[in-house]
Amino acid sequence: MRYIGNKTKLLQFIENTIKEFEPNLEDKVFCDLFSGTATVAKHFKSKCAKIISNDYEQYSFILQRNYIGNTKDEDFTSLIERYDNVAGLHGPLTEALSPGGKEGRMFFTEYNAKKIDGIRDKLEKEKSSGIINDNQYYFLLCSLLESADSYGNTTGVYGAFLKKFNTRASGKLVLKAYQPELCNTKSKIFKGDSNVIIKSISGDILYLDPPYNNRQYSSNYHVLNYICDPSSINIKLNKQNQESKTALGTYNISKYSRKAEALKTFEELIANSSFKKIFVSYNDEGIMNLEDVKGVLEKYGTYHLRTKEHKRYKSNKETVNKSVIEYIHILIKEEQWVSKQLSILTRHIEKPVVKTKPKPLLSFSGSVGRDSY
């Protein structure tokens, strides 16, 4: 999937760096706390004993739930043909995202939007009547998200659509299978704010890939969230009572995307983490500079840095093809900080101090037996 900050091209760099400091991964708990497309968590799935992953966007939860949460040996691909042959339907996605709707938006052709609506409708019906189970549901929804994204009439993000349907968007959507790697790795998947989730987890390796500029994922990929849940479509109106041109509704604004808040939020995350080894992907164009990140990490243990030159993500052909320096900041957390956090975590588990009911967080535990936290 085309995604700002997707780490596909940096996986080897990330793996080499992690292995330099933690050569034996087989019995380790690995956490990807800003998972996005789940690319990094997926890469480490068969290499580690357990994967914890999280992101606060719904589409990311669906990708993680399929790629990381689905582990059993199930025949997923045979479902695809049945779903690919579904009849098109003029539903909420056709209305909001295609020329078939009253606003005439052009994120998808009318044919493709109707097909997405048709598949979406069948998925809910078959899930509620028990024809498909949860694992199959998430596999199919993930496959729909990935397939639909490859027919999106955009330059890569859904902040705008193109005025004419381009070649990739004009083709007739074919539902492809996006199969998870099948292995017995335990998993725990969350959909929540990383700074909240961190307080309830512990493990060996914490991989952090927070946003590095002020572009909001939530408003650049809202269309994917609509596909995940068409009932969440709630388009903003302007002062003249006109709907947002890009079908935007309310969206998450990350503290990591705000200069005034990023560093403080990052430090809070590091302080609250119960992981011995922490790896942070960032680059030289990020809103926190190298010295700031280093300064925070050094307070909690031994600091290292690894760098690599990398071509910048382009969502627009006119963007100059410039290189950026990719960083991996490494913190080997001092025992006192890890154990301090662990004791707080244990106290919370034994005797919850929060009296008010916490907001429900979407989470899935695919672990077999007792959790490590």
Ligand SMILES: C[S@@+](CC[C@H](N)C(=O)[O-])C[C@H]1O[C@@H](n2cnc3c(N)ncnc32)[C@H](O)[C@@H]1O
């Ligand atoms: C740089 S991207 C991660 C990319 C990912 N490593 C990949 O390869 O696809 C940052 C991610 O952080 C998520 N995010 C931003 N702020 C967050 C927060 N406070 N809590 C949880 N997730 C957050 C965004 O939704 C986005 O997916």
